[in-house]
Amino acid sequence: MSSTRPGGENPAAPSFRIRAQQLEKLPPCQAQCPNSGDVRGWLGVIAQHKKNKLTLDEAYDKAWQILAELNPLPATIGRICPHPCEDLCSRRDKDGAISINAMERFLGDWAISRSLPLPRAGAAKYAESIGVIGSGPASLSFAYQMARRGYDVTMYEKHEFPGGMLRHAIPDYRLPREILDAEVERVLDMNISLVRNIDVGSSVDLEKLRDKHTLIFLGLGAQGARELGIPGEQGPGVISGIDYLQHRKRQPESQHGKQVLVVGGGNTAIDAARSARRDGASVTLLYRRSETEMPAAAHEVEDARTEGVEFRFLVSPTRIVRDGSEIRELHMQEMRLAEADEQGRRRPVSIPGRVQKIAADVVIVAVAQAPDWEGMGVLAGGQEWLHTRDDGKLDEDIWAGGDDRGPGIASKAIAQGRYAAEAAHAELRGQENPRERSARKAIHNGAVKMDFYSEQQRTVGCRRSQQERLSDPESEIDQTISYEQACQEASRCMSCGLCFDCQQCFMYCNKAGFTRIDETRPGNYFVLALEACEGCGKCIEVCPCAYLEARDR
Numbered sequence: 001m002s003s004t005r006p007g008g009e010n011p012a013a014p015s016f017r018i019r020a021q022q023l024e025k026l027p028p029c030q031a032q033c034p035n036s037g038d039v040r041g042w043l044g045v046i047a048q049h050k051k052n053k054l055t056l057d058e059a060y061d062k063a064w065q066i067l068a069e070l071n072p073l074p075a076t077i078g079r080i081c082p083h084p085c086e087d088l089c090s091r092r093d094k095d096g097a098i099s100i101n102a103m104e105r106f107l108g109d110w111a112i113s114r115s116l117p118l119p120r121a122g123a124a125k126y127a128e129s130i131g132v133i134g135s136g137p138a139s140l141s142f143a144y145q146m147a148r149r150g151y152d153v154t155m156y157e158k159h160e161f162p163g164g165m166l167r168h169a170i171p172d173y174r175l176p177r178e179i180l181d182a183e184v185e186r187v188l189d190m191n192i193s194l195v196r197n198i199d200v201g202s203s204v205d206l207e208k209l210r211d212k213h214t215l216i217f218l219g220l221g222a223q224g225a226r227e228l229g230i231p232g233e234q235g236p237g238v239i240s241g242i243d244y245l246q247h248r249k250r251q252p253e254s255q256h257g258k259q260v261l262v263v264g265g266g267n268t269a270i271d272a273a274r275s276a277r278r279d280g281a282s283v284t285l286l287y288r289r290s291e292t293e294m295p296a297a298a299h300e301v302e303d304a305r306t307e308g309v310e311f312r313f314l315v316s317p318t319r320i321v322r323d324g325s326e327i328r329e330l331h332m333q334e335m336r337l338a339e340a341d342e343q344g345r346r347r348p349v350s351i352p353g354r355v356q357k358i359a360a361d362v363v364i365v366a367v368a369q370a371p372d373w374e375g376m377g378v379l380a381g382g383q384e385w386l387h388t389r390d391d392g393k394l395d396e397d398i399w400a401g402g403d404d405r406g407p408g409i410a411s412k413a414i415a416q417g418r419y420a421a422e423a424a425h426a427e428l429r430g431q432e433n434p435r436e437r438s439a440r441k442a443i444h445n446g447a448v449k450m451d452f453y454s455e456q457q458r459t460v461g462c463r464r465s466q467q468e469r470l471s472d473p474e475s476e477i478d479q480t481i482s483y484e485q486a487c488q489e490a491s492r493c494m495s496c497g498l499c500f501d502c503q504q505c506f507m508y509c510n511k512a513g514f515t516r517i518d519e520t521r522p523g524n525y526f527v528l529a530l531e532a533c534e535g536c537g538k539c540i541e542v543c544p545c546a547y548l549e550a551r552d553r
């Protein structure tokens, strides 16, 4: 969208004091989203649907299409994204951030219920053949972006079913399988062939696939689990968090002990602890730093606590004590926090002579994951993670994205798959590498005029109670907001940095500087004619969303 319309100039006009311009800016929600989602764009379509002569049904369809251009899995991401976008939403300190994640979930479910197809990007058909290894969010995103541009895509997955960690590790009570299946199915419907049960690097040579395809995308994830490296670890009763969750997904009724210890502070540790609680165990999670430093999302930690998971912070396991092969207890060293390391996280250091003991029969180790390079080690060049160019290019014909480039979250994997596809497509077509990520000016703090917007409480979906969660362990905890609530919530968006037709400028300008556009759409309601402007600056003063600003001159 072209956003600067300076209009014509009148040399005979009195000298300007403050000259206005209409300038679309990057809103904080989009700046914070790992996938740079056009949140304001799709919320605006809903919030302003009447102004733009759309029914609410049509607005939801259109909003979903804008969302799905960048993210083919909105119902999934709408359930699991830790939503950093909401942390800096301008509305947060007024009456609560916009429920962006709940809105994504609503639109995702809406599209599934209406069987909406994913949007294609033109009708071109290209001869190049694309191979994609893995079928997690990074690979699904890359495959989708290439298929919708007109390429033939073949995806190779070592498991029978696609979806990566979303399918094999994240528990059903957070992400029901039928939701993921519906969204993955819709990506595959873009004419993507899926070859199942193929372990590239062991059942087929990567070089063979390089010969067969014009280019290859690697979305291998981080499937390997790290060990604690302490005495007593080898033997029955010790299991990695990933293995535990994957096993439990295949056989939900399987039991894994009565006194379970989970070691770690990330997503995997929290999911493992909550799952073990659902299996009836008493569960304690051990973490070597304090709660503040936990990488897991704070609301997940809170949920675990509500469900009865105990926490012990500032402890580090030193020994697993067995009686024969059976685990009896775990010894741990007490820690304290020292100064911050290079990443800004405070380092745990041991307190000499301070050891605790805790009874256990199962220990789940969820301290870290890393890629498994079996058969493909040459690509990593002896390093733990893949080091690619910024856009994901690794070699002449190889691109990569997702957790094989470093641990992340699903929306980051989707973003990296998309960026790689955009760059690969540009390279194949001899076009300039797209740089859409950098261009727009961000809104500075305090630029949005809060008082203009009336108070309106944030919408939240219903949640199952603690009793319900443990008595029906696999049923989903959070519920989708309603048709009416979604419209209500979208109307809370303040449209930071883009016109939303509040008409303030139009009403306050004494010189008729603003003319209404006949065919409006979100962001496009008025033309500003500089030749009429006498430079009073009133329109800038009254524009609540910081779209109008003074020109440099």
Ligand SMILES: Cc1cc2nc3c(=O)[nH]c(=O)nc-3n(C[C@H](O)[C@H](O)[C@H](O)COP(=O)(O)OP(=O)(O)OC[C@H]3O[C@@H](n4cnc5c(N)ncnc54)[C@H](O)[C@@H]3O)c2cc1C
Residues within 6 Å of the ligand: 080, 081, 082, 133, 134, 135, 136, 137, 138, 139, 156, 157, 158, 159, 162, 163, 164, 165, 166, 169, 170, 198, 199, 200, 201, 219, 220, 221, 222, 223, 242, 245, 267, 268, 271, 401, 402, 403, 404, 407, 408, 409, 410, 411, 413
């Ligand atoms: C327990 C757990 C909970 C999580 N919770 C969240 C959450 O709440 N929110 C969030 O945003 N993120 C969460 N994450 C992180 C998120 O799941 C990952 O960031 C994301 O799945 C990474 O996507 P990916 O495509 O890079 O890799 P993956 O999802 O790991 O997919 C990789 C795929 O490649 C396949 N593969 C690997 N090697 C080969 C090979 N040699 N040949 C063929 N196929 C191969 C694998 O079988 C797999 O299907 C969680 C992760 C875990 C483990």
Ligand code: SF4
Residues within 6 Å of the ligand: 032, 033, 034, 035, 036, 037, 039, 077, 081, 082, 083, 084, 085, 086, 100, 101, 104, 411
């Ligand atoms: S993907 Fe996550 S961060 Fe991005 S808009 Fe959605 S909820 Fe927010």
Ligand code: SF4
Residues within 6 Å of the ligand: 027, 028, 029, 030, 039, 040, 043, 088, 089, 090, 091, 098, 100, 492, 493, 494, 495, 496
């Ligand atoms: S109010 Fe709307 S545009 Fe502004 S940060 Fe929040 S979601 Fe984004």
Ligand code: SF4
Residues within 6 Å of the ligand: 498, 499, 500, 501, 502, 503, 504, 505, 506, 525, 526, 539, 542, 543, 544, 545, 547, 548
């Ligand atoms: S004052 Fe209102 S109508 Fe005028 S440009 Fe700003 S947002 Fe649009």
